[in-house]
Amino acid sequence: MKPVLVVDFGAQYAQLIARRVREAHAYSEIVPATIGAAEVARRSPAAIILSGGPRSVYETPAPSLDPAIYDLGIPILGICYGAQLMARQLGGEVARTGAGEYGRTEVTRVGDTVLLEGWPDASTCWMSHGDAITRAPEGFAVTAATREAPVAAMENPARGLYATQFHPEVAHTERGQEMIAHFVHHVAGVAPTWTSASIIDEQVGAIRARVGEDAVLCALSGGVDSAVAAALVTKAVGRQLTCVFVDTGLMREGEGEQIEATFTRQFGVPLVHVRAQDRFFAALAGVSDPEAKRKIIGELFIREFETVARELTADGHGPRFLVQGTLYPDVIESGSGHAATIKSHHNVGGLPEDLSFELIEPLRALFKDEVRRVGEELGLPEEIVWRQPFPGPGLAVRVIGEVTPERVAIVRRADAVVSDEITRAGLYRELWQSFAVLPALRTVGVMGDGRTYAYPIIIRAVTSDDAMTADWARLPYDVVERIANRLVREVEGVNRVALDVTSKPPGTIEWE
Secondary structure: OOOEEEEEOOOOOHHHHHHHHHHOOOOEEEEEOOOOHHHHHHHOOOEEEEOOOOOOOOOOOOOOOOHHHHHOOOOEEEEOHHHHHHHHHOOOEEEEEEEEEEEEEEEEEOOOOOOOOOOOOEEEEEEEEEEEEEEOOOOOEEEEEOOOOOOOEEEEOOOOEEEEOOOOOOOOOOOHHHHHHHHHHHHOOOOOOOOHHHHHHHHHHHHHHHHOOOOEEEEEOOOHHHHHHHHHHHHHHHHHEEEEEEEOOOOOOOHHHHHHHHHHHHHOOOEEEEEOHHHHHHHHOOOOOHHHHHHHHHHHHHHHHHHHHHHHOEOOEOOOEEEOOOOHHHHHHOOOOOOOOOOOOOOOOOOOOOOOOEEEOOOOOOOHHHHHHHHHHOOOOHHHHOOOOOOOOHHHHOEOOOOOHHHHHHHHHHHHHHHHHHHHOOOOOOOOEEEEEEOOOOEEEEEOOEEEEEEEEEEEEEEOOOOOOEEEOOOOHHHHHHHHHHHHHHOOOEEEEEEOOOOEOOOOOOOO
């Protein structure tokens, strides 16, 4: 399947563009702006989309594009910065007019157009630009304009080059998704075949071809990602798979028992329950740095799997492969080529260099919403498919500072209270994540007639589509009040409650 390449010029919307292409049932990949024409030709994409970016095309240095890419005969759509870069590189003019546009803007269609076929004469789009294309390159037709952008869209169908100053990937652009789908299907000629069923068929075939008759271990965490990964591998190789649940002591309340009961019933494959709480707490003793905690947990996870593999080895032949539920956002955030490292994920950036397994990561190219759809297609129960994401390092990254059994017990009980009240309020499916954080400080309080010196709990609840960006959830005050009252009343060692109202960016969803 030929991909649609999304060239990332540092835009907050690059991942959103990639998701919108996939919503049109076409496979997309994000690539750095430094990609050359030879590499593009080698990949043989069906189409290319140039993302927006925070820079001006006139800045030095500013992200650029190998000009030879325009001559490969591949349909290209430039968006915002990508549109301006295309205009400037091909002989048009871009200028800072002194009148930028931000937010909802009325756009007027001009003349005949391939890209905006079927659009009304006027509609609403989403703008975010200071510079503007003031003259289109030779051979381009201007097909849309706004009050401050004389070239809001332009195209040269003979060369397969199209551009919009506005952001079609943002929901506020009325017909934006329709335009992206039109570009992908009708301009680039990509068939809408990227579906849950096709993903399953492709991955099952790839896993069978790679694994052969070898044994496989699958790392189960209780979350949807590892569950779907396990289901995919089970469909591919059946009882060649052994599922391993490492109980780190950093799991949610009752999670170990639930995982053991659920997965043995659901998959019908061997499950090894490793009780390693003491070893994890010993390894984390005295460690406060969040990156260090993630690295330690990632390495110890692998060491525990290696121990299981040795125990399963017979006649010198043990499990060769390890399955993990790594997702596309994990790869991006852990730093993959062009992406800056935001934080190491224990199943990506936290792996030891001397890893003795070959990794199988069947979800590595997928966003969370795609994983859920694949899970439903595989027949996983709703309570697993729609479970809120839980970090691989577990509660260790929700305990700020040193991780101790006492502090983990506090945040575990607090997390159960938050989850219970969110569920009772009917908000669980509406929220991307909702949980409790234990900061590394204590506060003075008064309970009854006595002074207390105990921990605060931070309530963290966000909405999101894919965890690449997130907004803090506007929880009803009565729900917040019930959570706060129960936390102080039911969780020993807590005397204060705060609500985190930070979006992503600038913050991450987890505190560490």
